[in-house]
Amino acid sequence: MTGHRALHILSSQRRLGRCRFCSRPRVPLQWVTVMVSTSLPDYAPDWAFFLDVDGTLIEIADHPDAVNPTPRMKAIITHLRLTTDGAVALVSGRAIAELDNLFMPLIGLPAAGLHGLERRDAEGRIHLEALTESPLNEAKHELREFTKLNPGILLEDKGTTVALHYRNAPSLESAAQATMREVLYRLGDDFELKSGKMVVELKPSGRHKGHAVEEFMDESPFRGRTPVFIGDDITDEDGFLVVNRMHGCSIRVGETNYSAAQYCIPDVEAVLNWLEHYHSHHWR
Numbered sequence: 001m002t003g004h005r006a007l008h009i010l011s012s013q014r015r016l017g018r019c020r021f022c023s024r025p026r027v028p029l030q031w032v033t034v035m036v037s038t039s040l041p042d043y044a045p046d047w048a049f050f051l052d053v054d055g056t057l058i059e060i061a062d063h064p065d066a067v068n069p070t071p072r073m074k075a076i077i078t079h080l081r082l083t084t085d086g087a088v089a090l091v092s093g094r095a096i097a098e099l100d101n102l103f104m105p106l107i108g109l110p111a112a113g114l115h116g117l118e119r120r121d122a123e124g125r126i127h128l129e130a131l132t133e134s135p136l137n138e139a140k141h142e143l144r145e146f147t148k149l150n151p152g153i154l155l156e157d158k159g160t161t162v163a164l165h166y167r168n169a170p171s172l173e174s175a176a177q178a179t180m181r182e183v184l185y186r187l188g189d190d191f192e193l194k195s196g197k198m199v200v201e202l203k204p205s206g207r208h209k210g211h212a213v214e215e216f217m218d219e220s221p222f223r224g225r226t227p228v229f230i231g232d233d234i235t236d237e238d239g240f241l242v243v244n245r246m247h248g249c250s251i252r253v254g255e256t257n258y259s260a261a262q263y264c265i266p267d268v269e270a271v272l273n274w275l276e277h278y279h280s281h282h283w284r
């Protein structure tokens with residue numbers, strides 16, 4: 001893997017104004033062209049790792065519950081934590097409780113769940129966004145009716161977010177996307193859609209994975225280190241943008257024509273190999 005290729009990316013987030021959670025200003029949407037490296041960065045001893053899960057550390061399955069986290073992957077995470085003094089966080093669209101089940105027997109890993117709506121810091125403290133009673137309940141009912149009428153579409157209810165998966169019914173992508181847009185229209189600006197690989201998700205707006213990375217980087221043991229974010233999907237782009245701004249390394253898993261990531265890596269196996277070799281450098 002050597003060389004560079006041009007990609008067209010969005011320079012920042014979608015909307016103007018200020019984030020309602022952290023009051024940071026949003027910046028105007030702008031298309032820019034960057035050169036992405038098809039080789040990977042040289043290892044550095046001061047890295048902090050932010051790792052997406054599905055499609056990055058574990059292979060995507062037909063059903064979110066059917067994934068298979070391998071003992072090797074868990075061993076790599078354990079070694080990585082030792083090498084970095086604990087500066088390893090999971091940053092996922094899954095809920096933290098789900099991540100805990102997947103990563104058993106590893107306990108209490110720093111993690112951001114639901115695209116940053118919930119976060120567990122390195123001390124084990126949970127940070128939740130204060131959300132008003134969810135107006136999602138009516139929407140969930142409507143989406144359940146939609147799935148009954150469209151076999152193959154899977155509804156995933158994560159509590160404060162809800163997703164429609166069409167991996168098992170790709171011909172229904174347009175119908176799923178259109179239904180979600182209708183629901184979003186009724187819910188208004190407090191919600192937004194996140195599209196991923198064969199999935200579209202409805203979530204409270206304003207928080208994304210990049211915010212979680214910024215918060216981790218303000219805390220021990222991440223503070224003072226260089227962030228490295230690895231992810232495979234559109235929802236990881238916010239993390240890439242934040243890490244780029246911090247002069248860190250952003251790495252996209254798989255082929256794509258649109259990404260803010262500086263580097264790309266082919267697949268889950270390559271990610272695990274690369275992380276495994278980082279540990280073998282014995283920095284200390």
Ligand SMILES: [Mg+2]
Binds near residue numbers: 053233
């Ligand atoms: Mg992913």
